[in-house]
Amino acid sequence: MAVGDVTMPQMHVVKGVKIGSAEAYVRYQNRRDLVIFELAEGSHVAGVFTQNAFCAAPVHVCKAHLQVTNPRYLVINTGNANAGTGKVGLANAEATCIKLAELTNISQNEILPFSTGVIGEQLPIERLTAGLQPALDSLKEDAWLDAATGIMTTDTLPKGASEQFEIDGITYTMTGISKGAGMIRPNMATMLSYVATDAPISRELVQLLLKETVNVSFNRITVDGDTSTNDSCILIATGQAGGIEISSIDDSRYAVILDVLTRVMKRLAQLIIRDGEGATKFITITVEGGLNTQECCDIAYSIAHSPLVKTAIFASDPNWGRILAAIGYAGVKNLDVEKIQVWLDDVQICKDGGAAADYTEEAGARVMSQAEMLIRVNLGRGDAKDTVYTCDLSYDYVKINADYRS
Template sequence: MAVNLSAPRAGDLRPVPGVTIGVAEAGIRKANRKDLTVFLLEPGASVGGVFTRNRFCAAPVQVCREHLQQGDIRAFVVNTGNANAGTGEEGLVRARATCIALARKLEISPQQVLPFSTGVIMEPLPLDRIEAGLPAALADAKPDHWLRAAEGIMTTDTVAKAFSATARVGGAEITVTGISKGAGMIRPNMATMLGFLATDACVAQSLMQQLAFELAESSFNRVTVDGDTSTNDSFIVVATNKAQHAQVTRLDSDDGRALLAAMRQVAQQLAQAIVRDGEGATKFIAVRVEGGRDAQECRQVAYAIAHSPLVKTAFFASDPNLGRILAAVGYAGIDDLDQTRIDLWLDDVHVARSGGRNPAYREEDGQRVMKQQEITIRVGLGRGEAADTVWTCDFSHEYVSINADYRS
């Protein structure tokens, strides 16, 4: 069960003018499940994206990068059940053929289509099933199908992930709506996930890559479930330019900051939902590191804690074996770290002070916090004024079972 995460309601998700979405059951891996989704963008939309930093990236990631460079994107096609990764040259051929198939039906160029795949690695993409399912997906296309899309991109997720927000930009109200999928193989760089975030705000195409990067850095690149970087991670940001305000050309302007804040709110909700729905997760854990010389070293320490199987299994068991956290701080790679300056808290419980056990700390207080579903680990480095936060979850028996049986 996801940790304090409810399934979204269709009525809570706001359509984004300029975007229509259709979903179909194409039988890509299993029958009777939504597994093929199309996004259709009206002319004039601005699109940016960031992708996995895994060098063994999937064929659709490679094709997306090529097509984004050419601009004027008009459609996405997303399949679940098959990642089209580890498929060599044939995988690229099939990813491009998917774009051609959709482009023909829309009477646009194949380079105006972005393909996305998620699922099992090293199996041929069933192109025939995708092509056969496209007419049903296109016939289903409506502006208010965000929830259907969130359900249609799920793999091991137990809950669909979708959120909306509104904001004032340039005197006009704008809408932001996004969906994501992911529950395992989640680690920064990015974190297996897909994310699609759209707004009707007016944003220059030249700004979209920076916008996508800024949003990913503060959301999807701040979560980890198991420390594995997927082959297929993709995060796409769309601005349809339908709102009635002047075009945003700089993120450091008043309008740019308002836009970024609204989109970051939804991106962080989506990213945290992935952690809350982490495979087998029973606890949602924020790891905040303070007192660093810069934000980068704070993240370095936070990730060392969040990736540690020993830390994560201790939290699953509510076992206050908290020396594991201090050990992770120590091996995070800060060579001149002074352990006598380290402080550690679990929520309001001061566990370690000046590098040693706090004399006032009682193990039953640590265990009380660890039994909660939501926990904050806070570490003070005593080196400066910087701080940063990442979000993670525990490791349970169920995580092993899900991944042992994934292909069954």
């Protein structure tokens, strides 16, 4: 059961983006597990990828292709991650591109492949490539929901965000999807996410926009601290809605687009937490008063990854000593615990290194029983601030990850 508002919005079409899907039987029967994006000529594409040393074969191929071309197609399979698969895995990722290049009469370098699913098994490459033509045959603009559904693994629902905005009399669209529920602690990237706009943006600025917004969205979420082998986040600007290309951050339109994209990316990232494996609570952790962003993040992640904090929140138990312990072992040097203050929403639980004088167990329990809560920590030694999003640790997390192979 996902937490809070997870409704799929109206997914506005993006001019210059068509989506097709097919059943390729990668792992399961009777589901569309193969998705293709077709991008208009002249689209600018940027990507950020996992920092996991065991990064998946398709991640290697994506990085190489992005160096040399403006991609025209993305091809995504679910059910198999093609990671930990060695040279055979790399050959399979390339074979997927070669086959799709033949069918579409372009260079294989203009294709970006993606995989998600079980790590350490070889792709069923024949079934996968056999699905390419049916997926191409189904290409259409209005298929973002199909794409969001097609890339799901242990997700319980498709995840999307979509906005329209107007600049200089032109209506632009920003639409994106994401997937992921477990093995979630993106590092410089995310699970799979694809966001596209029909605004005209230079290649350099597409890369910059992606980097800036990933750092406040996908790089600030964690379910279980496990950084995936396949995290990939792609931003596409087709330019098909018209207007002169935006090529400077001083262009006033840049700020508008950054604002919309930030909202879309945060929504897509937070949807992954709301649908986190076994999640019953959505938790925002803000650490302020730090010397720098790094120490704020270190402490926020220390809290977010503590199994003891996460199980206490699952139990609605205001066992706040566990939060203090997680702050204390985050590895931040020379913390003065006497200056640290901690709140659960508006309830102050910790002051001067101990319980706040007016804290009551009842007030703490009230916040902990909510489906959504803010844990706010003030370190009392600087102006830096950062925020991380996470969920609780429930029986169902263990059940999902112990009962079947995801």
